[in-house]
Amino acid sequence: xxxxxxxxxxxxxxxxxxxxxxxxxxxxxxxxxxxxxxxxxxxxxxxxxxxxxxxxxxxxxxxxxxxxxxxxxxxxxxxxxxxxxxxxxxxxxxxxxxxxxxxxxxxxxxxxxxxxxx
Numbered sequence: 227x228x229x230x231x232x233x234x235x236x237x238x239x240x241x242x243x244x245x246x247x248x249x250x251x252x253x254x255x256x257x258x259x260x261x262x263x264x265x266x267x268x269x270x271x272x273x274x275x276x277x278x279x280x281x282x283x284x285x286x287x288x289x290x291x292x293x294x295x296x297x298x299x300x301x302x303x304x305x306x307x308x309x310x311x312x313x314x315x316x317x318x319x320x321x322x323x324x325x326x327x328x329x330x331x332x333x334x335x336x337x338x339x340x341x342x343x344x
Contacts, residue, residue: 231259231297232259234260235258237304238307239259239262245315251319252266254267259295261294262292262294263293274318275291276333276335285310
């Protein structure tokens with residue numbers, strides 16, 4: 227099981243890095259392969275992350291900037307996920323270039339940390 231989780235996590239981490247380079251999106255990938263995360267090291271990181279979630283939902287994936295594989299994940303499923311990430315990163319690259327990330331959001335981005343909402 228451990229070897230499988232490592233393998234699926236490595237595929238995803240490498241996919242995120244390759245796709246961020248393909249679309250010229252600043253991205254930091256962290257965590258061990260079975261506990262993978264990424265972040266956008268830019269000023270509007272929360273908005274871009276929210277746009278990523280929104281775009282992934284449109285592609286049929288409930289996803290955020292983390293990936294914790296399970297033994298049930300197959301390479302086929304991981305590759306389908308990465309195809310959706312490719313579509314999302316392409317749209318994010320366009321939004322960053324056009325400086326209209328916030329305008330593309332349906333709602334508000336999540337807050338970071340613990341803050342009062344009022």
